[in-house]
Amino acid sequence: MRLNLSRSTRSATWLVLSLPILCLTPRAAHAVPVTATSTASGEQVSLTLTPIVGTVATISSGPLPVATGSGSTGYSFANSALSASLGGLLSTGILDVGADATFAGSGAAVSAVATVNGVDIGILNGLLNVLGLSAATVQSNAGLTAGGGSISARGGTTIEGLSVAGLAPFGAMIIPGVNDVILNLLGITITLNKETLTGSAGGPRSLAVNGIDVSFNNVAATLNGKTGLLNGTIDIANSYAFLSGIPTSVPEPASLAMLAGGLCAMSGLKLTRKRAAVRH
Numbered sequence: 001m002r003l004n005l006s007r008s009t010r011s012a013t014w015l016v017l018s019l020p021i022l023c024l025t026p027r028a029a030h031a032v033p034v035t036a037t038s039t040a041s042g043e044q045v046s047l048t049l050t051p052i053v054g055t056v057a058t059i060s061s062g063p064l065p066v067a068t069g070s071g072s073t074g075y076s077f078a079n080s081a082l083s084a085s086l087g088g089l090l091s092t093g094i095l096d097v098g099a100d101a102t103f104a105g106s107g108a109a110v111s112a113v114a115t116v117n118g119v120d121i122g123i124l125n126g127l128l129n130v131l132g133l134s135a136a137t138v139q140s141n142a143g144l145t146a147g148g149g150s151i152s153a154r155g156g157t158t159i160e161g162l163s164v165a166g167l168a169p170f171g172a173m174i175i176p177g178v179n180d181v182i183l184n185l186l187g188i189t190i191t192l193n194k195e196t197l198t199g200s201a202g203g204p205r206s207l208a209v210n211g212i213d214v215s216f217n218n219v220a221a222t223l224n225g226k227t228g229l230l231n232g233t234i235d236i237a238n239s240y241a242f243l244s245g246i247p248t249s250v251p252e253p254a255s256l257a258m259l260a261g262g263l264c265a266m267s268g269l270k271l272t273r274k275r276a277a278v279r280h
Contacts, residue, residue: 034103034146034203036110037242039068042095043084043116047216047232049223057226061086063238067097067112074102083118087224090234093118106247111143112239114211119236125220126227129165131188133214135236136161140193140211142239146246150201155209155239157193164190187217203245211237 041063049057064084069075078098085091094117101110116138123131137160145152162170164183176182176192183190194213199205214234221230 033072034108034247035070035072035242035244036101036103036108036144037068037070037240038099038101038110038112038142039066039238039240040097040099040112040114041066041238042081042097042114042236043090043092044235044238045086045090045232047223047230047234049221049226049228049230051226051228054226057224057228059086059089059223059232061090065095065097067099069099069101071101072103074100076100088122088124089223091118091120092116092236103247107145107147108243108247109143109145110241110243111141112241113139113141114237114239115139116211116237119212121214121234123216123219123230124222126222130219130221131214132163132165133190133212134161134163135159135212138211138237140209140237140239142207142209142241144205144207144241144243146203146243149246151199151203151205151243151246152201153197153205153207153241155195155207155241157209157211157237159192159211187219189213189215189217191215203243206240206242208240209238210235 042065044062044064045060047059049059051057061084065079065081067077067079069077076098077100078096080097081095083092084095096115097113099112102108117136119133119135119138121131121133122129138157140155140157142155143153145154156175158173158175159170160173162174167183178193178195180192181189182192191213192211194210196208197206212235216230216232219230221227223230
């Protein structure tokens with residue numbers, strides 16, 4: 001016996017055949033790309049001296065050494081230098097720096113660390129000592145961790161054997177608070193553990209930490225035989241970390257999955273009922 005399928009039955013059959021993608025398992029979730037960046041440097045000097053007579057002199061050094069990384073996959077970089085020296089202004093011993101990042105599922109961590117040994121900074125005005133600073137070791141670190149829907153920041157500085165001319169002796173080791181100003185006099189500002197946090201917990205977010213930041217604002221000084229007004233900064237042990245966002249997975253929209261299941265079920269049910277009716 002020949003079966004004559006109704007128009008509605010043929011439509012249901014066509015729907016089943018023409019929507020194979022909807023009837024398959026939903027597509028796999030895909031991840032939102034997140035970029036990490038971290039940089040560490042041992043020392044950086046950026047100064048200008050404006051003499052009473054003559055042209056402005058620029059005194060600069062670094063950043064030295066530097067370790068830096070950036071990407072959406074894990075990395076680990078390290079660098080070092082035996083010493084740094086800038087005339088009679090700055091000298092150091094060994095400098096070690098590192099930059100790292102790791103990614104694992106919906107989590108990420110990025111960090112930077114800088115260690116400088118044997119720091120000695122001296123600024124003179126003629127034969128007078130404008131600034132004398134020394135430290136056995138200065139270490140800074142900056143890190144960001146993404147997980148649980150937010151980005152948390154952590155950073156800090158540890159200093160051993162710090163000595164500043166004109167100030168009371170410091171302990172053998174100190175862990176200064178955030179933006180700890182220990183001297184602000186006659187245009188010279190010394191800040192320990194200078195931290196700058198930007199962005200939000202939802203990303204993007206960055207953290208910069210300078211172990212020792214010395215700034216000069218029109219300070220009378222003598223450098224390289226010239227006397228004038230000194231401006232600029234000397235930074236020791238600098239660390240920086242950045243995350244563009246939080247790693248996450250984006251599931252297939254629920255409405256699409258519900259539509260696929262509903263259409264498949266309805267079309268299959270209609271076809272079954274029509275076939276059963278024709279047999280009877």
